[in-house]
Amino acid sequence: MNWKEQDNSLNQTFEFKNFVEAFGFMxxxxILAEKMNHHPSWHNVYNTVTISLSTHDAGDIITEKDRKLAAEIDKLLA
Incomplete structure (x- = not known):
């Protein structure tokens, strides 16, 4: 999808029909993040979810872990 590299993180904002869809996506x-043991920073307001990915134990930079999680998140919406 349209992940943007900014401030040493991968960022994307997702919009849904309503809060229930946004919460379901989250x-x-x-569940995906827990399985991968790689957890996002995120923010939710009503139907909008903003996700920021960086690897904290690598010094808060983008690593392959972030790219893999972003790709898996994209698959949820495909």
Whole structure:
């Protein structure tokens, strides 16, 4: 999708029809992130979810872990 590299992180904003869809997406991402042991920073307001990915134990930079999680998140919406 349209992940943007900014401030040493991958960032994307997702919009949904309503809060329930946004929350459902966040639940799916949470399960995925837990399985990968790589957790996003995110923000949710009503139907909008903003996700920021960086690898904290690598010094808060973008690593292959972030790219893999971003790709898996994209698959949720394909």
């Amino acid at each position: 639940t799916q991402v949470a």
